[in-house]
Structure formats: C-alpha cells, structure tokens
Amino acid sequence: MTDTTFEARDYAAPPPASEKLSELLTDLAGQDRPKMSLRDLAIAMEDRSFGAFLVVFALPNLIPLPPGATFFLGLPLVYLAFQMTFSRLPRVSLPPKLANYAMDTATFSLVVARITPWLQRVERLVRPRFWMIESRIAERAVGALCLILAIVVFLPIPLGNWAPAFAIAVIGLAHSQRDGIVLAIGCGLGLLSLVVVAGVIAAAGALVTAFL
Numbered sequence: 001m002t003d004t005t006f007e008a009r010d011y012a013a014p015p016p017a018s019e020k021l022s023e024l025l026t027d028l029a030g031q032d033r034p035k036m037s038l039r040d041l042a043i044a045m046e047d048r049s050f051g052a053f054l055v056v057f058a059l060p061n062l063i064p065l066p067p068g069a070t071f072f073l074g075l076p077l078v079y080l081a082f083q084m085t086f087s088r089l090p091r092v093s094l095p096p097k098l099a100n101y102a103m104d105t106a107t108f109s110l111v112v113a114r115i116t117p118w119l120q121r122v123e124r125l126v127r128p129r130f131w132m133i134e135s136r137i138a139e140r141a142v143g144a145l146c147l148i149l150a151i152v153v154f155l156p157i158p159l160g161n162w163a164p165a166f167a168i169a170v171i172g173l174a175h176s177q178r179d180g181i182v183l184a185i186g187c188g189l190g191l192l193s194l195v196v197v198a199g200v201i202a203a204a205g206a207l208v209t210a211f212l
Contacts, residue, residue, distance in 0.1 A: 020127075021052065021176050022119040029109040037102035038094055047090040050139070051175025053080050054146065054168055061153055061165035070161050074154030077168060081150040084143030090136070126173055130180030142187065146171060149190050152197055160200055163193035 028036065028044055042049040057076040083092060093099075103111075133139050149164040170186035173179075 020119075020123050021048070022116050022123060025112045025119070026116060029105070029112040031105070033105055035102040036105050036108040037100055039099040040102075042092045042094060042099070045091065045176070047139075048176045048178070049092040050080065050084045050143070051172040051177075053092050054084075054172030055176065058153075058165045058169035058172060061161055062169065070153055070156070074150060074161070077150035077165075078147065078154055081143055081147035081168075085140050085147050086143075122173070123177065126177045126179045126182050128178040131178040131183075132180055133175070133183070142171065142175070142183070145187060145190050148194065152194065157197060157200065160197040163196055164190065167193050 024044065028041070033040075042053070045052055054077065057073070057080060061070060061073050061077070080092060083089075087093065133142060146168055149168050152164045153161050153168070167186055167190035170189060171183060172186075174182035174186050
C-alpha cells in the first residue's frame with residue numbers, strides 16, 4: 001500500500017512522542033503558514049494521529065441523536081480503526097478531499113486557544129506512562145479491538161452504541177497521550193461493552209422468539 005494522500009512538506013519535524021498534545025497543537029498554531037489542513041495535523045501527530053482522530057470521531061457518538069445517525073457517525077470510526085489495524089503507514093491517511101480541508105491559521109489558533117485549557121486538565125490525568133505499544137504489531141491489536149467496537153457503533157443496535165463509542169474515545173485519548181494505564185482501562189471498557197451488547201442482542205432475540 002502506498003501513501004497517495006500525504007505529500008512531503010517543508011515543515012518542522014514531528015515532535016517527540018513525549019510531547020503533550022496541548023503543546024503540540026500550540027506549537028502548530030504558532031507556525032508561520034497561511035492555512036492549517038487536516039493533512040498537516042495528521043503529519044505533525046505522526047503515529048499519535050490514530051488516537052487523536054479516534055477521539056474526534058468517537059465523541060459525536062456520545063451525544064443523543066436521532067435513530068440512524070450512527071450510520072454516518074460510525075463510518076469514520078470504522079475507516080480509522082481499519083487503517084490502524086491493516087495500514088502499513090504509522091499515521092492516519094485521509095481521503096484527499098478530507099485531507100485537504102483547511103482553515104486559516106488564525107482561526108485554528110483561536111480553536112486551539114479554546115480547547116487547550118480543557119486538554120491541559122485532561123493531561124493531568126492522562127499522561128505518558130507505562131507505554132508498551134512500541135511495535136506496529138501491538139498497535140494493530142489495539143486497532144483490531146477498535147475496529148470491532150466501531151462496527152458495533154455503526155450497527156443499528158438499540159442502546160448498543162454509547163458504550164463502545166466511549167471505550168473508543170478512552171482508547172484514542174490514551175493512545176494520543178501515550179498512557180498505558182488509561183489504554184488498559186479503555187480496552188477493558190471495550191471488552192465489557194462488547195459483552196453488554198452481546199447480552200442486549202441475545203435478550204432482544206429471545207424476546208422476539210417468545211413474541212412469535
């Protein structure tokens with residue numbers, strides 16, 4: 001698989017994995033460039049881009065929405081988790097139209113200024129520690145769990161979307177911050193949510209059978 005989405009850029013080299021996400025975004029907001037695209041963000045985040053983008057696309061699934069909304073909100077999660085599991089690239093590769101989406105750097109700076117205080121509060125709890133996902137194989141294993149959870153989010157299962165989406169958000173946050181403890185918690189929540197969803201499906205099947 002070749003990376004046809006990303007282009008070589010004459011920007012600063014990606015920061016070390018130990019740099020906090022809030023610091024990374026602040027550094028990007030301070031760079032001298034007219035616009036900031038999603039491609040630029042993914043390149044700057046490098047192998048942490050999987051986690052960051054999982055958080056971004058998992059959070060909308062935690063908001064009560066009309067039936068069928070998860071069909072559209074779950075697709076990006078499936079796409080990202082599939083890449084995390086099977087892609088040879090160490091970072092997210094977005095479709096060209098999405099990768100080229102950009103905003104003025106001034107607007108990006110305002111967004112960063114608003115979310116940075118929230119991120120800094122989160123970073124007091126989620127921080128680099130006990131990180132063991134140093135190989136692509138280990139990351140693929142985490143991606144495989146996220147892929148299963150994303151498929152569950154995508155499916156129209158009554159009351160079955162929130163818990164898997166929350167687990168993906170926790171895993172993504174831990175991945176972007178290199179927190180092994182929170183990653184273990186997120187994976188545990190993911191497995192538990194699958195058990196709960198399986199129970200819901202089994203109960204619904206038994207109810208339908210009894211009704212018929």
